[in-house]
Structures are given as C-alpha cells and as structure tokens.
Amino acid sequence: MPLTFPHFGSLKHVFVSLFHELGRYDLVIPNKPSKKTFQLGSRYSPEFVCTPFKLTLGTFIESLERGADELGMGGGHGYCRFRFYWQVQKIILEDLGYDCKWIRIDYESTRDMLQVMKSISVGLNTLQTIRAFQIGWVKNRLTDLTDQLLFKYRAIEIEKGSSERIANEVFELIVSTRKMSKIRKLRKTIPKMFAENVEVDKKANPLKVVVNGEIYVVLEPALNLDIYKRLNGLGVITKTPVTLRRFIDVGQRLNPFKKMDFQIANSYGTKYVPYRVGGETQENLGDAILYKKKGWDGLIHLYPFTCMPEIIARSIFPQVSRENDMPVLSLVVDEHTGEAGFQTRLEAFVDLLESKRERKLKKSKSKIARH
Ligand code: SF4
Structure with missing residues (x-):
C-alpha cells in the first residue's frame, strides 16, 4: 500500500524521515505542486473553499496517479475548515473513482498522533513509536533551522545559488541521519556548513x-x-x-x-x-x-x-x-x-x-x- 502525503515545503523531509522511522519505505513522495496541480485541484474542488484545500487535493490526485493508495492528512478537532478537508476530499476522490485508504492525523492531540503512527507502522510497540515521533520533532527543529539560515545567507551571499546548494545538502543529511546522538549533533554542524561554504557580503546592511x-x-x-x-x-x-x-x-x-x-x-x-x-x-x-x-x-x-x-x-x-x-x-x-x-x-x-x-x-x- 504505497503511502503519500501533501507537499508541505521543507516539512516534506520531516515526513519522509518519520515514515522511515515507522518502517514505511513504501512512499510516493509528492512532487512540488505545479500549475497543473493547481488546475487539477481547482477543477474538482468547491469554488469558494480555501486554496490549501485545492492544492492538497491536486497533489493527492497526482500522487494517486503515480501509484499511491494510502493518503496521510491532518484533521480532527481543529478550529476551522481544515479539520473537514479530508472528509470532503475523500468524497471527491471516491466520486472520481479512486479507491484509497485514509490516515487521518489529529495534530492537536499528541495521543491521537501516537496512536495513528503506531497503527501504520510495521509493528512497532508504543515505546518504539514514541522514539520515532521524537526523531520526527527533533528533525523538524533542524529543518526550521536550515530554512532560517537559508533565508538569512541567501540575502547576502556573494555567489548566487550557494546558500540553496548548501541547504539542499543539509536536507539530504537530515533525512539520511538515523541515530539520535548523530541527529542532535547536526544542530552544530548545520550552521557550520553555511558559515564555511557560503561567502557573504560583510558590508551589507x-x-x-x-x-x-x-x-x-x-x-x-x-x-x-x-x-x-x-x-x-x-x-x-x-x-x-x-x-x-x-x-x-x-x-x-x-x-x-x-x-x-x-x-x-x-x-x-x-x-x-x-x-x-x-x-x-x-x-x-x-x-x-x-x-x-x-x-x-x-x-x-x-x-x-x-x-x-x-x-x-x-x-x-x-x-x-x-x-x-x-x-x-x-x-x-x-x-x-x-x-x-x-x-x-x-x-x-x-x-x-x-x-x-x-x-x-x-x-x-x-x-x-x-x-
Ligand atoms: S486556516 Fe482554515 S480557513 Fe484558513 S486556509 Fe487554513 S483551513 Fe482554510
């Protein structure tokens, strides 16, 4: 059952890492949404629904066409329309003839998130699931840090594109690092990678x-x-x-x-x-x-x-x-x-x-x- 999820900026790397920790390597990693993704989502969405609904629906359709049949989506007891996204998207996709399983994750409830992760893992027990979740949130700190450094260095870099190149290397490193002790060390390694490899205009204000x-x-x-x-x-x-x-x-x-x-x-x-x-x-x-x-x-x-x-x-x-x-x-x-x-x-x-x-x-x- 290949699993997929919405494209969500650099969080994509956190989701991939988390699913790997749960033993799920059967992933269809979503492509970065394009104009076609927007068109697909808008064509099948209610006209006045908020734009993220349309874009995530378009992404799901593209991933289903690439072989996914399990869809991971947030939802639950949030405060606005987002909690109903997955139910409406489910109806739309069923009408379009797609047969898929939904994994609904209530991001407002830690307990629910753990239960869902355990249920989709390859037989992890509760402690192992908590460990996998912890790796997910620690890696999210690192992707946030990488974005923050990229958004700073790119403004003052001398060689255009050098910060982005380092950021891509860092994201790969974050996904491929598995042991918690090594993951924690990345907190110091990442700023060093930017400082040593991106030449900046020191006079810029x-x-x-x-x-x-x-x-x-x-x-x-x-x-x-x-x-x-x-x-x-x-x-x-x-x-x-x-x-x-x-x-x-x-x-x-x-x-x-x-x-x-x-x-x-x-x-x-x-x-x-x-x-x-x-x-x-x-x-x-x-x-x-x-x-x-x-x-x-x-x-x-x-x-x-x-x-x-x-x-x-x-x-x-x-x-x-x-x-x-x-x-x-x-x-x-x-x-x-x-x-x-x-x-x-x-x-x-x-x-x-x-x-x-x-x-x-x-x-x-x-x-x-x-x-
Ligand atoms: S915050 Fe709520 S209303 Fe706004 S885009 Fe997200 S789901 Fe839609």
Whole structure:
C-alpha cells in the first residue's frame, strides 16, 4: 500500500524521515505542486473553499496517479475548515473513482498522533513509536533551522545559488541521519556548513522582514510564490515564526523553562482577539509586537483566498501596526495570483521600509548634532 502525503515545503523531509522511522519505505513522495496541480485541484474542488484545500487535493490526485493508495492528512478537532478537508476530499476522490485508504492525523492531540503512527507502522510497540515521533520533532527543529539560515545567507551571499546548494545538502543529511546522538549533533554542524561554504557580503546592511500567516501558505513555496526567495533577492533577510513544531514538538512544548515564539506572540495577540478563532490569528497579530521588540523592520502577513481566521487578522493588523509602529503588508494568494503584481508589491514594501530606515537615521544624526 504505497503511502503519500501533501507537499508541505521543507516539512516534506520531516515526513519522509518519520515514515522511515515507522518502517514505511513504501512512499510516493509528492512532487512540488505545479500549475497543473493547481488546475487539477481547482477543477474538482468547491469554488469558494480555501486554496490549501485545492492544492492538497491536486497533489493527492497526482500522487494517486503515480501509484499511491494510502493518503496521510491532518484533521480532527481543529478550529476551522481544515479539520473537514479530508472528509470532503475523500468524497471527491471516491466520486472520481479512486479507491484509497485514509490516515487521518489529529495534530492537536499528541495521543491521537501516537496512536495513528503506531497503527501504520510495521509493528512497532508504543515505546518504539514514541522514539520515532521524537526523531520526527527533533528533525523538524533542524529543518526550521536550515530554512532560517537559508533565508538569512541567501540575502547576502556573494555567489548566487550557494546558500540553496548548501541547504539542499543539509536536507539530504537530515533525512539520511538515523541515530539520535548523530541527529542532535547536526544542530552544530548545520550552521557550520553555511558559515564555511557560503561567502557573504560583510558590508551589507540588510533589512529584516518577518513573514507569517496561515501555516500552509507560509510554509509551501508553491503557494506563497517563493516569497522568501523573492525577499532574499531584494537583499532582505527574512524568517518565519510559523512552524509545525508548535503542534508536534512535544519536547519543547512541555519544557517549562523555554517558551516557543508562538506562545509569546499569542500572549500579545490575545489583547486584540481574546479567543482562538482558528488558523494562527492571535499569534500572527502578536508577532507584529514581538518582532518590533526584536528589532525587525517589517512584517508580511500571508493568507489564502477565503481563509476565515486570517481575514479577521487582516482587518485588525492596521490597528496593531499603528499602535506599535510596525509596518505590515497583508497579501492574499490563490491559484490566480500573478507573479508580476506580487513582486511589485514586495518591492514597494521594501522601498517603504528602506525610506523609513533612512528617515530614522537622519533624525538620530540631527539629534546627535544638536547635542
Ligand atoms: S486556516 Fe484558513 S486556509 Fe487554513 S483551513 Fe482554515 S480557513 Fe482554510
């Protein structure tokens, strides 16, 4: 029964590692979604469903055509439409004549995740399943670290493409490393690989822009039009606090001495939206405050067309931006988003941040001169 799952940015490497640890090598690894994937998904989806539904449906159809017949998908007791994705996709795929088994993983419940993993493993006991899961979340820390380094080095690299080349080597290393003791050592090896192999412009003074929003659009380059690469191409360092680790990194979630960024941002965001309304609304709003405090220059908020929770965030962002002097650009994306218009908006935002920084610099210089 070849198993597949949605394409999800660099998380693909975490999923492959996790399934390998469960003894599942019969994988159909999803291809990076293309225009055709979008077309397939849109053709068979309800018109006004949110865009990640269409893209994941299109990916499933492509993987089924490549021989998959077991589909792994998140779902369960979440707060918005995502929890119903798999049921609706199941009906659509059955109508299209596909006969497949569904593995529904409730990412909000550690217990459910463990039960499902055990049931799809090749006979692992509970302890072995916990071990496999732990390898998954530790590797997710490493893929997050790799993305973070890539989004930094690529903005200031001298030889174009060198950071991406190292990032690809690192991802391969993450997947192929199996022993926990060796996996843990990668935390030091990965930054070294970037530092030793990517020559950077030491005189550069790049702007720093944080990107957040709905998790799928933020993490899947096919849907976010490779926004990190575009910003890096404009000489801007970027990062995202949005991560799947907020659900699966049990080690950090249970650590009373360490708060994850989303927990801090959430505490700021509840001032504007006191209750969880789905998606990442509260954390996204709170990020504008958190990253202002950390000295970042601006924030880009991404959300897919018809995404309910992020439309709420989008309408509150102007107030958060004003009150905290943090420039925010909200961008909505779907299968019709044009690259040229998207690029122009990014360039205009970066210009705005640049002139804001220059104004600030002039002001502080004239202050010093007056004293
Ligand atoms: S968060 Fe937005 S895009 Fe994601 S399932 Fe909910 S409504 Fe759809």
